[in-house]
Amino acid sequence: MYRIFLVEDDEVIAGAIADGLTRWGFEPYICNDFQNVTEEFLACDPHLTLLDISLPFYNGYHWCSEIRKISKTPIMFISSADDDMNIIMAINMGGDDFVAKPFEMQVLLTKIQALLRRSYDFNAQQETGVLEHEGILLNTTACTVDYKGKRAELSKNENKILAILLEHAGEVVSRDAMMNRLWETDCFVDENTLSVNIARLRKTLASIGITDLIKTKKGIGYMIP
Known part of the structure; x- marks a missing residue:
């Protein structure tokens, strides 16, 4: 059961969110001491x-920064301050997502599930060395x-490129970003070489029936929808 730490000073909103989380099988923990949020985070x-x-006492940006000093646990901001500056600030301070108040509980729960899936299901796949996407299984070790x-x-470069795209x-x-990741593994490639490797990867995937998987975003990069 996933534990959700809720830092919300409006008792009505906090209670409603906690009830919704409980109904969906989560274990909510409502923060009570807003002077010692980090301590309650550790306890939870x-x-x-x-x-x-x-x-x-201190705003959410402060506590996000403090939590990030001790944990990589995903953080989702929930706030009525939903202007672009606050959203950018929230992400820059270490937040992973932002939900604007007022919100439908169904929307919040769906976004929570998506963030948990990205944070934990994918990490589990990384540990086994296997990534899965719509029936495609990539064994990054083999x-x-x-x-x-x-x-x-797959060649070493093809393997790495496909892993990066599946991760995202x-x-x-x-x-x-793709070339920087390849550089980290001592496989530096320039832009032309990257294009060649993408073409080779597409050809390799097509040989086993995987077509149109990798989309080109002209002038930007690549993606797997």
């Missing part, structure tokens, strides 16, 4: 924190990709 040891911006009973061997499925990965 949550899988995810819901954090308001406007709080007594450098193989399987699909509908067929298997293809649904997001555009810039060419610069």
Whole structure:
């Protein structure tokens, strides 16, 4: 059962969120001491924190920064201060998502589930060295990709590129970001070489029936929808 640490000073809102979380099978823990949020965070040891911006004593940005000093646990801001500056500030301070008040409980719960899935299900896949996406299985250790009973061997660069794109499925990965990741593994490639590797990867995937998986976003990068 996932534990959710709720830092919200409005008792009515906190109670409503806690009730919704409980109905969906989560274990909510409502913060009571807004001068010692970090201590309560440690006592709860949550899988995810819901954090308001406007709080007594210190604001949510302060506590996000303090939590980030001791934990990488996902943090989702919930606040009526939903202008662009506050959203940018929340993410820059270490937040992973932002939900504007007022919100439908169904929307909040859906976003919580998505953030937990990204944070924990994918980490579990990383530990086994296997990434899965719509029936496609990438074994990053063996450098193989399987699909509908067929298997293809991948080069080191192809393996890394596919892993990066699967890690960020649904997001555009810039060419610069991709090359930086390849550089970290001592496989530096320039832009032209990256294009060649993408083309080779597409051809390899097509050989086992995977077509149109990697989309090009002209002038930006690549993505797996």
